[in-house]
Amino acid sequence: MNNIMNMMGKVKELQEKMEKIQEDIVKIEEEGVSGGGLVHVRLNGKNELLGLKIDSSLCKKEEIEILEDLIIAAHKDAKKKIEARMLEKTRGVTDGLSLPPGFKLPL
Structure with a gap:
């Protein structure tokens, strides 16, 4: 019984460390x-597109902002689809596990 309690403590400690790493x-x-x-x-650690700048020599100046917005929107759409597929794939693995509430896999 002591080993199980020790292991549960280590799992909780690991979860806290992973949450801190994910925040960082x-x-x-x-x-x-x-x-x-x-x-x-410009991207952040979650691969979210924070900014996009295209030089005006690549297209008409009045089209740059629209093009930048369209590319950012396309990136967000693709990222959302990838996240949904990742959730779908990991759900099959985690369904049988009795993970503590709020436990997140490091993906």
């Missing part, structure tokens, strides 16, 4: 650049 990862922001600096994207 979300705060990470990085910028990617391509085309010799003509295109810049």
